[in-house]
Amino acid sequence: xxxxxxxxxxxxxxxxxxxxxxxxxxxxxxxxxxxxxxxxxxxxxxxxxxxxxxxxxxxxxxxxxxxxxxxxxxxxxxxxxxxxxxxxxxxxxxxxxxxxxxxxxxxxxxxxxxxxxxxxxxxxxxxxxxxxxxxxxxxxxxxxxxxxxxxxxxxxxxxxxxxxxxxxxxxxxxxxxxxxxxxxxxxxxxxxxxxxxxxxxxxxxxxxxxxxxxxxxxxxxxxxxxxxxxxxxxxxxxxxxxxxxxxxxxxxxxxxxxxxxxxxxxxxxx
Amino acid sequence: xxxxxxxxxxxxxxxxxxxxxxxxxxxxxxxxxxxxxxxxxxxxxxxxxxxxxxxxxxxxxxxxxxxxxxxxxxxxxxxxxxxxxxxxxxxxxxxxxxxxxxxxxxxxxxxxxxxxxxxxxxxxxxxxxxxxxxxxxxxxxxxxxxxxxxxxxxxxxxxxxxxxxxxxxxxxxxxxxxxxxxxxxxxxxxxxxxxxxxxxxxxxxxxxxxxxxxxxxxxxxxxxxxxxxxxxxxxxxxxxxxxxxxx
Numbered sequence: 001x002x003x004x005x006x007x008x009x010x011x012x013x014x015x016x017x018x019x020x021x022x023x024x025x026x027x028x029x030x031x032x033x034x035x036x037x038x039x040x041x042x043x044x045x046x047x048x049x050x051x052x053x054x055x056x057x058x059x060x061x062x063x064x065x066x067x068x069x070x071x072x073x074x075x076x077x078x079x080x081x082x083x084x085x086x087x088x089x090x091x092x093x094x095x096x097x098x099x100x101x102x103x104x105x106x107x108x109x110x111x112x113x114x115x116x117x118x119x120x121x122x123x124x125x126x127x128x129x130x131x132x133x134x135x136x137x138x139x140x141x142x143x144x145x146x147x148x149x150x151x152x153x154x155x156x157x158x159x160x161x162x163x164x165x166x167x168x169x170x171x172x173x174x175x176x177x178x179x180x181x182x183x184x185x186x187x188x189x190x191x192x193x194x195x196x197x198x199x200x201x202x203x204x205x206x207x208x209x210x211x212x213x214x215x216x217x218x219x220x221x222x223x224x225x226x227x228x229x230x231x232x233x234x235x236x237x238x239x240x241x242x243x244x245x246x247x248x249x250x251x252x253x254x255x256x257x258x259x260x261x262x263x264x265x266x267x268x269x270x
Numbered sequence: 271x272x273x274x275x276x277x278x279x280x281x282x283x284x285x286x287x288x289x290x291x292x293x294x295x296x297x298x299x300x301x302x303x304x305x306x307x308x309x310x311x312x313x314x315x316x317x318x319x320x321x322x323x324x325x326x327x328x329x330x331x332x333x334x335x336x337x338x339x340x341x342x343x344x345x346x347x348x349x350x351x352x353x354x355x356x357x358x359x360x361x362x363x364x365x366x367x368x369x370x371x372x373x374x375x376x377x378x379x380x381x382x383x384x385x386x387x388x389x390x391x392x393x394x395x396x397x398x399x400x401x402x403x404x405x406x407x408x409x410x411x412x413x414x415x416x417x418x419x420x421x422x423x424x425x426x427x428x429x430x431x432x433x434x435x436x437x438x439x440x441x442x443x444x445x446x447x448x449x450x451x452x453x454x455x456x457x458x459x460x461x462x463x464x465x466x467x468x469x470x471x472x473x474x475x476x477x478x479x480x481x482x483x484x485x486x487x488x489x490x491x492x493x494x495x496x497x498x499x500x501x502x503x504x505x506x507x508x509x510x511x512x513x514x515x516x517x
Contacts, residue, residue: 037362155372155379162356162369162408166423169325169351169433170373216363218405219372223380 008242013129017248020131021234023139024192025208027146029230031185032209033223037161040182042093043081045202046100047186050077051193052107055120059110067190074186077103082182086175126197128238128248138191146184157181158219196249204249207256208233214263229259277303279324279431279463283332286316286323293319295487297332301480303430306457306464308478308494310471312506315485317467318354321435324465325351336430336463350429350462352420354437360409366419367391367404374426391426398422398452413437414445421452425460432456434466446470450477471498471510 008014035044054073058066081099085092111120122130159167160174168174185205193201212225237252281299285292294316301307309317323330336347358364370391371379377387388404395401400418403411411419417437424432434453441449450473457464468474474481474494481497483490489502497503503510 037364039359150380151378152376155376158364158368158372158379162358162364162372163353164357165322165325165327165353166351166356166373166420168327169349213361213363218365218407219363219368220380220382222363 008239013131014238014242016131016133016136017128017238018235019136020128020139020195021238021252022231023136023143024195025204025230025234026227027139027143027188028192028205029208029212029226030146030150030223031188032205032207032230033212033226034157034161034181035185035205036209036213037158041202041206042096043085043182044185044189044205046081046096046103047074047078047182047189048193048198048201049100050074050103050107050186051123051190051198052111052120053077053103054107054190055123056107056110059113067194070193071187071190074190075183078182078186079179082179086178122197123193124197124199125247126193126195126201126249128195131195135191142188142191146188149180149184153177153180196252200249200253203253203256207253207260211256211260211263214260214267229256233259277430277461277463278337279465280335280337281324281332282335284320284323284330284334285332286319286328286330292486294323294484297482297484297488299482299488299491301463301465303461303463304457305479306453306466306477307480307482308474309465309467309482309484310469310474310497311484311489315506317484318435320484321433321465321467324433325349347431348427348429350424350432352417352424352432352434354435356408356416356420358408362407362409364408365405366395366400366408366411369408369419370395370423370426373423394426395419395422399448412445413441414448417441417445417449418452421449421456425456428460428462430462432462432464434464436466436468436470453477471507 035041051070051074054070055066057073058069061069063069077099081096084095156167156172156177159170159172160177164174189201189205196204208230209222209226211229212222216222216225233252233255237255238248240246240255241248241251279299279301281297284297285295287293297320299307309320311317319328322328324334326334367383367388368379371377371383371387374391375387377384392401392404395404398418398421400415400422403415403419406415408416421434424434450470453464453466454477456462466478475498478494481490481492481494482488483497483500483502483506485506489506490497490500
């Protein structure tokens with residue numbers, strides 16, 4: 001019986017995956033609460049797609065490790081998308097749609113150059129069992145940084161999400177903080193995309209927060225519930241993937257989705 | 271605290287244009303503390319645009335100056351702003367406390383509440399008939415409740431300049447009356463410049479010390495009596511009838 005629940009611990013890659021989830025799910029839950037508050041689900045989805053271009057740019061520049069290229073490109077992409085989003089020249093949906101498709105098309109062109117596309121398919125689906133010790137160290141550095149950012153800036157992010165005009169009238173640097181937020185989301189999404197895959201990474205960002213919204217009484221319970229939902233789906237999904245031999249990322253997302261619908265029913269019944 | 275009448279907001283030659291489209295042009299206005307200055311005009315006249323220029327949200331030419339008791343420019347102008355609406359949906363978990371605390375303190379609102387902050391906000395909400403709304407979600411407030419909460423938020427702490435962008439609709443008559451009563455009370459009690467964009471001509475007529483009628487540019491300015499009697503007013507509001515009311 002113990003083996004049924006804890007058998008996975010004997011494998012190093014499972015232990016690494018466990019720690020990765022312990023670090024990445026809180027990050028996603030924290031950022032996700034603000035992504036959902038700001039109605040930016042589509043925005044973060046486009047960011048995920050931009051990872052393809054980032055890899056493509058890395059290949060063109062002849063970089064053996066294309067992750068830095070991905071992160072830098074995603075940050076630039078996010079800032080540019082944010083600038084156009086605020087220019088009021090076009091509707092947000094359209095701008096994000098255009099950026100998203102351009103990101104995918106450019107990436108696919110670079111990656112399919114000389115028929116090398118199949119090497120990068122892991123980017124689409126991801127594999128959390130491939131996490132290395134070095135990557136865990138990077139995550140362990142990023143999590144406290146984001147947590148600190150949350151402690152220092154959360155109130156201002158919150159004010160901006162409620163009314164950018166009201167926040168601006170109080171002297172809050174709305175545009176600067178907005179850019180900082182999208183840049184942080186870009187970095188975290190890029191760090192995680194190899195383990196989760198760009199097809200479902202956005203679901204992992206959005207679902208715990210969206211489910212938490214159904215049951216939260218206030219902002220404090222919103223954040224705490226999103227954290228709990230994120231960690232629960234992460235660990236349960238990983239265990240499920242080990243137990244019935246399915247991919248971990250989709251299992252995690254599926255559990256988050258079940259939480260989403262379950263909390264929706266709870267809210268409707270109240 | 272009674273108004274000192276010495277703070278002054280001077281708006282000089284404000285023009286806002288997006289491309290070739292001039293939204294407002296060459297607007298001049300002086301407003302003093304303890305006075306209620308109302309901006310009126312028909313829909314699309316540029317009232318909200320002017321407010322956004324004053325708040326520094328829209329790029330504009332011209333200047334917005336605020337001077338203190340000695341006539342010298344006052345540093346760090348504190349602005350209280352009541353927006354027309356908020357960007358929250360019905361499912362938003364943000365409560366009245368969350369909004370107010372996130373604006374008045376840096377202590378993160380996701381940590382356990384500090385009794386000191388709760389007391390500070392509660393006491394202030396109490397002055398606005400809104401203390402019972404502390405834990406209500408913003409998306410679930412009625413139009414009138416939201417306006418009172420926004421007014422309470424804008425005046426915590428006391429601003430030098432209070433800017434109100436009145437909603438066009440969504441508030442019942444009783445809610446609006448209460449809102450107006452609170453504004454009149456604030457005017458008499460607090461030392462600040464109040465600028466109100468209003469659609470309620472009767473309220474403006476009875477309570478504004480200074481009226482600015484705009485339609486892209488300034489059409490008429492002065493006391494309510496003077497503006498309401500002007501040819502420009504009759505042109506902009508042909509259906510408004512204030513002839514039977516005394517000054």
